[in-house]
Amino acid sequence: MSTTNTEFLADFAAMSGFGATPGGGVDRQAGTPADHATRQWFGGWLAQHGYTETVDEAGNQFGTIELLPGAPYVLIGSHLDSQPLAGRYDGAYGVLAAAHAGARVAAELRAGTVEPACNLAVVNWFNEEGSRFTPSMMGSSVFTGKLPLMDALATTDPAGVSVAQALAAGHRAADAGAPVLAHIARYAEIHIEQGRNLEESGTQVGIVDRTWAASKYRVTVDGAQSHTGATRMQDRRDALYGAALVIAAARDLAAEFEPGLLHTSVSELYVLPNSPVTIARQAVMNLDLRSPDESVLARAMELLGKAVADAEARSRTEIGLELTHRWGLVAYQPEGVALGIASAERLGFSHTEIMTVAGHDSTNLKDVVPTVMLFVPSVEGISHNEAEYTRDEDAVRGVELLTEVVRRLVRGELAAG
Amino acid sequence: MSTTNTEFLADFAAMSGFGATPGGGVDRQAGTPADHATRQWFGGWLAQHGYTETVDEAGNQFGTIELLPGAPYVLIGSHLDSQPLAGRYDGAYGVLAAAHAGARVAAELRAGTVEPACNLAVVNWFNEEGSRFTPSMMGSSVFTGKLPLMDALATTDPAGVSVAQALAAGHRAADAGAPVLAHIARYAEIHIEQGRNLEESGTQVGIVDRTWAASKYRVTVDGAQSHTGATRMQDRRDALYGAALVIAAARDLAAEFEPGLLHTSVSELYVLPNSPVTIARQAVMNLDLRSPDESVLARAMELLGKAVADAEARSRTEIGLELTHRWGLVAYQPEGVALGIASAERLGFSHTEIMTVAGHDSTNLKDVVPTVMLFVPSVEGISHNEAEYTRDEDAVRGVELLTEVVRRLVRGELAAG
Structure with a gap:
């Protein structure tokens, strides 16, 4: 019909x-x-x-x-x-x-x-x-x-x-x-x-x-639990702080290229233990990079690697990136x-x-x-x-x-x- | 006994x-x-x-x-x-x-x-x-x-x-x-x-x-949902990016004072919709500031207000702070x-x-x-x-x-x- x-x-x-x-x-x-x-x-x-x-x-x-x-x-x-x-x-x-x-x-x-x-x-x-x-x-x-x-x-x-x-x-x-x-x-x-x-x-x-082209990662930030009030700032290994530095760095990365050449996103984040009085021991998030130019993606990941190392040092955490999906310019x-x-x-x-x-x-x-x-x-x-x-x-x-x-x-x- | x-x-x-x-x-x-x-x-x-x-x-x-x-x-x-x-x-x-x-x-x-x-x-x-x-x-x-x-x-x-x-x-x-x-x-x-x-x-x-002394806030970042891949960077109103800027700013605030004068923490964060392919429309988190000096707390909140306004502008979000607990130097x-x-x-x-x-x-x-x-x-x-x-x-x-x-x-x- x-x-x-x-x-x-x-x-x-x-x-x-x-x-x-x-x-x-x-x-x-x-x-x-x-x-x-x-x-x-x-x-x-x-x-x-x-x-x-x-x-x-x-x-x-x-x-x-x-x-x-x-x-x-x-x-x-x-x-x-x-x-x-x-x-x-x-x-x-x-x-x-x-x-x-x-x-x-x-x-x-x-x-x-x-x-x-x-x-x-x-x-x-x-x-x-x-x-x-x-x-x-x-x-x-x-x-x-x-x-x-x-x-x-x-x-x-x-x-x-x-x-x-x-x-x-x-x-x-x-x-x-x-x-x-x-x-x-x-x-x-x-x-x-x-x-x-x-x-x-x-x-x-x-x-x-x-x-x-797109590269998608699972990012895991490992810190250590401690008391949000009592722990000295220099003793902290705050996984949520480490995650925040990566989220901001990923976003700033897009500004390094001509508009429209790189899209970056973090949109999903899980925090452990996610308590109001305990500093996070772990944060797990997605990281999504897309570009119409594969060389831009490669350069972006290079820059991101440096930002991640800096985030690790500043937050005293360990940050791991695991590639979960990748497709080229098809x-x-x-x-x-x-x-x-x-x-x-x-x-x-x-x-x-x-x-x-x-x-x-x-x-x-x-x-x-x-x-x-x-x-x-x-x-x-x-x-x-x-x-x-x-x-x-x-x-x-x-x-x-x-x-x-x-x-x-x-x-x-x-x-x- | x-x-x-x-x-x-x-x-x-x-x-x-x-x-x-x-x-x-x-x-x-x-x-x-x-x-x-x-x-x-x-x-x-x-x-x-x-x-x-x-x-x-x-x-x-x-x-x-x-x-x-x-x-x-x-x-x-x-x-x-x-x-x-x-x-x-x-x-x-x-x-x-x-x-x-x-x-x-x-x-x-x-x-x-x-x-x-x-x-x-x-x-x-x-x-x-x-x-x-x-x-x-x-x-x-x-x-x-x-x-x-x-x-x-x-x-x-x-x-x-x-x-x-x-x-x-x-x-x-x-x-x-x-x-x-x-x-x-x-x-x-x-x-x-x-x-x-x-x-x-x-x-x-x-x-x-x-x-x-302590001041505790509930921080709400309001953005708009959109596609993590397709949305142009300049069109985004990313609530998780706004939250990341606040988390980093709160932490950096502690470095503005002598060690031991200000403790700041964000440890609990809820992201909506928390999907791998949708930019967050909202992020809600705690913010915990503590000091042995009430004037330091007041000065910290002043500085934080500026950082929040900057985060709003950079992420194109609206960020609200609601005081949930406050106690002085008792x-x-x-x-x-x-x-x-x-x-x-x-x-x-x-x-x-x-x-x-x-x-x-x-x-x-x-x-x-x-x-x-x-x-x-x-x-x-x-x-x-x-x-x-x-x-x-x-x-x-x-x-x-x-x-x-x-x-x-x-x-x-x-x-x-």
Whole structure:
């Protein structure tokens, strides 16, 4: 059954009611009741629009339309889970856009106006955000063989609940018939930009051609507990002070380079024992460095090493950095970019090639199947915030672009690489 | 029944088994199973040594010996609860020393060698540490009328468990006959120094004559959530960066004054949403400033105000400071200090008047009844740490000093002020 843009916007508004927050955003971290409710609603939507719903063991939720028995799938999707107190667009926009695009193309296939070379599948990847269960992009990492299923299921949140428990608590049980990687011929995803490049340049759509390089570390600062009042300043080995010096140094690092060449963040910090009258014995935090230039990342880490040594000396602590994730400046397949551009031109949308700073499920998929990644503008680039917003006209333009891309993929454009 | 120093050390070793940690310390935060177990053991000890055990509604545990029906009590004690991963001496030493001192004096009273003017009571104050339930010194604050009982009972820990629930979960129920403030004529407490002044000067015991002045704040840094990768550095309003600048500035403040004139600490920090891919919207932390000179505290807060304004500008956040506790440079009664000195001289112990930087239950009691506060040395001043240590000879010397003080108090020295 085909859909209209008005229906898309109405569906998006309805879906945004799950885990809705007072500030106009959503809060539906992976495997929480709000995530379960959104998935259940989406499963109902899929059934009403001619899809067959299945779920795999990693919690990825699929809707398939099989018109050419035995043929591989064009897979389209993103993720319905969110950060805490997040916006309604991040991920969720892409899943619903995929579902509508798939329904539109399926209607054309049934009407015989398009000749299929593939079947169609829509996906809601489990736990893209990684805020409750680390690492992020968990579902697509398992699907693409980068993360063992057992490791994903055993991952626990800060309260000690495992992914397996969270899935069992409210997700539909896994189906034997859910798609696996071998069934997938091509992948497409659309997402809000989460930056302000499209908005500032007045461009309607972006075709993602590369990801920024990123290095992520776990930083552990080891000091010694002592009394906050009685301990002489020179006797202290204050882990939280050591952490504060590293946080400030990481931020100052960005100012050493031209604006836009280095993004640095520390956003997660655990302090032990975190008592008002005991100096911290340990602080553990993340450290996230990203750049569109790998040599900048290397230089930044060199500078950071010096800042860390200085922080150790000043706070009398020991600071360890463990690399947890690293990816280089990776290109999306040029053929996929060309297909995205051709689709935008066919529809008369202004467009540009664009880099993504954020990771997406397509970052995993592009390594194993030909992939097309699309962006629509984010107002003021705000994301991971209740105020995240994409204008309706941009949102429906994205659905139309994704529909054109899927139409071409289903016809067999973009041969497997 | 009197006791020997050997029995004291054996009892102390036995008591230190409750909540024992692999590093040789204890972990028995207020109202936890380890705290319950220690209290139960201590209740048994009291019963075996001629005390009657009672508990009041704030969870304070008493042992009374009534030899002069209707007469007021000399109260002696400290606290059995601890910080997380703490030492075995902080508080617990003082409670057991009090119990032994009381038993020794009671034996003398029964033998007729001392003529009593008062009865005797030992106390284990509930939640002196304040690590699980804030504020600290909770039990003695309720007992002295500084904190309403209902407020104390409604206080919750970070997991949402209230003091009332924690008490009901394992503490002996409240007894109608527990002592109240009106029954108390004098108070005495002994504690480890938690600093290194006695050790460095080679002095055997300290008589506390004053407390350092202290100001404690709750600091709230308000920023805005955004994506750790995609958000441009200049668009960020990073609450954790703002907090890091304040933590570093507070520490650097101490270096503006002569060593020993200002102690500053930040030891407890909560970050929201504390996600690896979302910049913090809020950070809430404590800030603890202490000085033996009130003008230094005032000057420090002036300097800190400037550092906070700078941190706000650099991090594009709003930083609020709320004063949560404040006490000036407060003296213990000179008569109590004189009694402590006379007791030390009588026993031939080297002694000194000493200030306390840390707060103690006696800080509350001295405001309402004549009080004597004693210190024994802490090796290297280490406290709130598993390595906290006081030598056996210092520990038993303290029991002997406290016994002499109690002997004098029970005879009626140190008339009510």
